[in-house]
Amino acid sequence: SSDDWRVRAAIFGCALILLVGETSDDYASWLEAEKEALERLEVAKLLLTNWIVTSSYNCGLPLWMDDEILEISLCEVMKSLWHQPFNRYAWLVEHEYSQFEMSYHANHIIILGHVFSMLARLFLSAHEKTEQDFYNGNVDVLVEVARRLSNPESDICHFRTVNAAEHYLRLDGEIFAPRMAKIIRRTIKVIREETELGEASETESHNVRLRAAVDARRAKVKNKRMWIISTEAAGIACKIAYH
Numbered sequence: 624s625s626d627d628w629r630v631r632a633a634i635f636g637c638a639l640i641l642l643v644g645e646t647s648d649d650y651a652s653w654l655e656a657e658k659e660a661l662e663r664l665e666v667a668k669l670l671l672t673n674w675i676v677t678s679s680y681n682c683g684l685p686l687w688m689d690d691e692i693l694e695i696s697l698c699e700v701m702k703s704l705w706h707q708p709f710n711r712y713a714w715l716v717e718h719e720y721s722q723f724e725m726s727y728h729a730n731h732i733i734i735l736g737h738v739f740s741m742l743a744r745l746f747l748s749a750h751e752k753t754e755q756d757f758y759n760g761n762v763d764v765l766v767e768v769a770r771r772l773s774n775p776e777s778d779i780c781h782f783r784t785v786n787a788a789e790h791y792l793r794l795d796g797e798i799f800a801p802r803m804a805k806i807i808r809r810t811i812k813v814i815r816e817e818t819e820l821g822e823a824s825e826t827e828s829h830n831v832r833l834r835a836a837v838d839a840r841r842a843k844v845k846n847k848r849m850w851i852i853s854t855e856a857a858g859i860a861c862k863i864a865y866h
Contacts, residue, residue: 679844687755699743709736734773737788768810
């Protein structure tokens with residue numbers, strides 16, 4: 624049903640109780656916000672934002688993950704925990720572009736969510752420091768990479784249908800990782816070249832707002848990470864399933 628595409632507030636309430644305790648300030652703040660905004664369409668954005676902020680310091684994800692990399696990975700953890708059909712980071716990104724005209728379960732949203740899952744899969748298998756440094760060095764364009772790969776109007780669109788994206792996401796790890804990494808590197812190169820030639824003014828303006836939103840969420844995380852595990856262990860512990 625259409626309800627399957629929306630975040631169920633009760634599920635998040637239970638999750639936050641498990642994460643931070645029913646009497647915590649985090650849960651009380653979330654509950655108050657949930658009551659005030661439950662009937663509004665932007666409740667999805669509110670709940671996603673609270674999930675990202677609240678779980679950032681006790682998620683156990685590796686310390687090298689931060690900013691968009693951490694947020695995309697957190698949304699992938701959420702997808703796995705609640706068996707959601709796609710990575711909801713697509714909602715946060717598209718909300719910036721479309722605002723209230725956004726269709727929460729349109730095909731292009733689902734495809735974008737799948738591409739974020741592909742990125743998360745690469746992050747969670749990035750065991751070498753060179754890989755981690757590459758993603759951190761290009762963190763400012765990762766969202767645009769996902770949008771370009773999932774947008775049928777883009778010259779470098781790679782996934783034009785939901786089925787195509789799902790098929791690629793289900794590829795065996797040994798096949799998926801090198802193929803997807805090659806696609807990501809090629810797309811980053813194109814975007815960097817466009818920026819150097821001054822052909823990405825609109826993209827840059829959206830990117831500035833998106834990055835400002837990320838910075839604002841990161842600023843709300845006042846606690847240091849409670850515990851850290853390796854990238855390999857994170858991939859296993861998060862139980863990210865692609866088959």
